[in-house]
Amino acid sequence: MSATPAQKDAAIVPGEYLLTVADFRQIAAILHDDAGISLSEAKAALVYARLAKRLRALGLSSFRDYCALVSDGGAVDERQKLVAALTTNVTKFFREKHHFEHLQRRALPALIERARKGGQVRIWSAGCSNGQEAYSAALVILSMMPEVLSHDLKILATDIDPNMVAEGRVGRYSSAAVEDVPAELKKRWLRKVREDEWQVADEAMQLVSFRELNLFAPWPMKRPFDVIFCRNVAIYFDKTKQAELWARFAKTLLPGGYLYIGHSERITGPATDVFANDGITTWRRSQGSIR
Numbered sequence: 641m642s643a644t645p646a647q648k649d650a651a652i653v654p655g656e657y658l659l660t661v662a663d664f665r666q667i668a669a670i671l672h673d674d675a676g677i678s679l680s681e682a683k684a685a686l687v688y689a690r691l692a693k694r695l696r697a698l699g700l701s702s703f704r705d706y707c708a709l710v711s712d713g714g715a716v717d718e719r720q721k722l723v724a725a726l727t728t729n730v731t732k733f734f735r736e737k738h739h740f741e742h743l744q745r746r747a748l749p750a751l752i753e754r755a756r757k758g759g760q761v762r763i764w765s766a767g768c769s770n771g772q773e774a775y776s777a778a779l780v781i782l783s784m785m786p787e788v789l790s791h792d793l794k795i796l797a798t799d800i801d802p803n804m805v806a807e808g809r810v811g812r813y814s815s816a817a818v819e820d821v822p823a824e825l826k827k828r829w830l831r832k833v834r835e836d837e838w839q840v841a842d843e844a845m846q847l848v849s850f851r852e853l854n855l856f857a858p859w860p861m862k863r864p865f866d867v868i869f870c871r872n873v874a875i876y877f878d879k880t881k882q883a884e885l886w887a888r889f890a891k892t893l894l895p896g897g898y899l900y901i902g903h904s905e906r907i908t909g910p911a912t913d914v915f916a917n918d919g920i921t922t923w924r925r926s927q928g929s930i931r
Contacts, residue, residue, distance in 0.1 A: 652681065653688040657695055663703040667691070667722070670710060675723050675800055676856045676881040690725045694718070723854075724801040728876065731769035733813075734776050734820045736871060739900045742919050743867065744780050747898050751793070751866055752785050761793040764865045766855060766889075767873035768797035771808025771848065772817060777869065778844040779825045789846055796861070798853035808850045811840035855885060864894045871921075872902035883909025887930050890914050899923045
């Protein structure tokens with residue numbers, strides 16, 4: 641049922657600034673158009689809490705003024721800050737451990753052999769947040785191939801939020817963040833720099849390149865990937881956007897390559913024809929093509 645004009649102008653969340661139904665829907669539309677993320681009105685309080693900070697910083701008095709600003713074609717920077725503010729960044733070293741066990745057991749042996757023979761290997765952490773997923777993969781690789789930096793094996797880590805990308809490039813994490821790193825890997829590739837701060841080793845940092853990237857914008861990467869991690873990212877997209885993303889991954893993943901997704905995610909759309917399940921939320925690309 642559509643909201644009446646009076647309902648559209650009513651406050652949807654009580655607080656310092658007026659956020660109406662109409663304001664929320666405009667913000668939700670921008671987020672969907674720019675990043676593919678779907679927001680229901682149940683998320684209105686989250687939108688208010690995260691964007692009220694932007695209103696204060698800009699000296700605005702209402703969300704209507706903010707909507708007018710980000711709808712202006714000249715406010716590209718603020719529109720990007722809106723998307724970054726509303727992006728959920730939940731990550732952890734070795735989250736969903738079975739994926740890294742699969743990577744070590746099934747995917748990496750052949751890829752490492754190829755790299756040692758002079759071949760190229762590319763791994764992508766898509767929606768990498770602050771880099772803990774990408775560095776988890778890097779630590780696994782270093783444990784199997786300590787000389788990896790002398791070969792053409794690289795990890796690309798991308799995220800839409802420039803703040804997360806910046807954190808990943810620094811490579812420093814709290815004790816709580818690194819508590820699930822296996823003891824041997826932690827001892828060799830992490831260094832305690834403060835009471836509650838750990839630094840990723842230079843070897844791991846050199847293995848990972850961080851870039852800002854919107855998954856629904858054009859992808860600048862020219863080379864296909866052997867492995868793609870995109871876990872617990874698609875859950876924020878509607879079904880149409882999910883199917884679009886899986887199809888794009890299929891086109892940029894080499895036949896025989898692996899796609900790791902979140903435990904609550906499923907491959908849908910045309911990509912179902914070219915992916916076969918190879919374990920718990922692990923999918924392998926076949927030789928087929930996307931229709």
